[in-house]
Amino acid sequence: MQLNNQTYQIQGVDVLAIADEFGLPLYVYDADKIIEKIGLLRSSFAGVNLKIKYAAKALTNVSILKLMRQQGVEMDSVSVNEARMGMLAGFTPDQIMFTPSGVSFEEIREAIDMGLQLNVDSLSLLEWVGQNYGGQVPVSIRINPHISEGGNIKISTGHADSKFGISILQRAEIKAIADQYQISVTGLHIHTGSDFKNAGAFLKGAEVLFALASDYPNLTFIDFGSGFKVAYKEGDHITDVAELGRQVSAAFRDFCQQYGRDLELWFEPGKFLVSESGHLLVKTNIVKENPTRTFVAVDSGLNHLIRPMMYDAYHDIKNISNPTGSEKTYNVVGYICETDTFATDRPLPDVRPGDVLSFENAGAYGFSMASNYNARFRPAEVLVYEGKPYLIRQRETFEDLLRGQVDVAVLNPETIEQVR
Structure with a gap:
């Protein structure tokens, strides 16, 4: 304004x-500001195969979702109703990541029937997917990296005591379940919270995911969630997205070379975009x-x-x-x-x-x-x-x-x- x-x-x-x-x-929402933020992300990660997934929980109005789709942004949802709104806005099911947190298996089944990309948040859910679908449903795994950085503890999600994600200390259990049921793991996901001021937290998370990737030869994407800090008042320290893009992109390109092929790099900005x-x-x-x-x-x-x-x-x-x-x-x-x-x-x-x-x-x-x-x-x-x-x-x-x-x-x- x-x-x-x-x-x-x-x-x-x-x-x-x-x-x-x-x-x-x-x-009142300014569409130009949303489009500007999308452009900043794209230009900052111009050297990698970037996919932006808007975290719809931040602002779920169908017209905002339509604006995101118009700009080539896909969607991250945390409930099937968010996903339904996304589909009303024109997103196809394969463009919607579904990242539940402690929801019922009935809702998980509904999301799978809808054709959403499932992001698994617990060992019990991974076991359930294996028992019910075997290798028929490709999943990504949400990892808790035990990284505590960022802003208010109420919006920090990557520390050891957080309810979110599967602890990195349970790496062996994740692989054992995936192998037992021949589950197709196509992505690895991390989201450590919000209000990160520099690339450090993302690079720490990257190290965790890059190491874990060796367990899964069929990955198609690595998802770093979000957490970019925005300015709330004049002089606020914000995330230098251009510098973040430079450092994370370089690390990601090195990883892809070691992995043996190029993967997609996903981010799920919500607050940052709107x-x-x-x-x-x-x-x-x-x-x-x-x-x-x-x-x-x-x-x-x-x-x-x-x-x-x-x-x-x-x-x-x-x-x-x-x-x-x-x-x-x-x-x-x-x-x-x-x-x-x-x-x-x-x-x-x-x-x-x-x-x-x-x-x-x-x-x-x-x-x-x-x-x-x-x-x-x-x-x-x-x-x-x-x-x-x-x-x-x-x-x-x-x-x-x-x-x-x-x-x-x-x-x-x-x-x-x-x-x-």
Whole structure:
């Protein structure tokens, strides 16, 4: 989002005009920013056979999935319903990686019947695949490398105590099961978490997978997951993707030469592709001056952006109604009946009731983790594509809150009175 002549714009469209047209609160996504991130990844890994698999859990709107497919990006899913959405967006089953975590065998069977690429996360699942399908279903193996790097522990997935992946210490057991049932292992996968600032974590993971690859002669790909760090505020240290591409590509080319043939190099970026594209626009309800704090209360809350409360995540906030106002310090809070804080002691241009604020980096895990807590509606979603805003999800209504609820007749007032 750019400030032009004191007006915040996305692709030349006034953000306040978008707010007026579609109402608040509102998620707005910039398609150009998503396309830019895809291009950065491709150019950084230009020397290898790269395949990008968008981690759809970050933002699963079908229109976003269609944009990814339009740009030649494939898909990573963690549930069969995500995969179904991908197929509605035009992905073919063979373009969708399915990486479950502790799901039922019934869902695994459904994914196999759909023709998805199965990524095996546990020895018990590998055994089940062997017992039920033998060598008929090609799989990749998700390895836990016991690497602990990156950001918040809640988003770190590669350490020894993580629930994700099969421990590298169980290498012999993996091979024994695969050999016993003649399972076709076509890929090796690793995802150690998020917010890696340099290539070190990826190269450590690469060493683990490259060594393991000698157990499996029929591999077609190595999958490094993701974890690229994005900027949440000015001056944030981010992953140098170009340098990452240079180092990892060189290591991968050396590995392929030793392995005896070229494989595909896969990445599964989610947050990296969509985070910076997203803006959650909200309206200031009240400015509440207490003796020790001044609170800005907005028409949104942790039900629309849970990351600050769940991960202590920092999101930049812009006052797009009064960008040149004198700076003051505020606690920005939501309307949920819980401790619901977006920012503490945050300097902002003078905020007045009715001002529109924008929470930045709201493209990843904003709507996808949103809820109806406190019986609140989830916002509409808008995609700005080629200089025009498009509604890609309608705002919820009261009828949406009631959908699926069943009115039990014995609880009706007249029935209760008859019982008495």
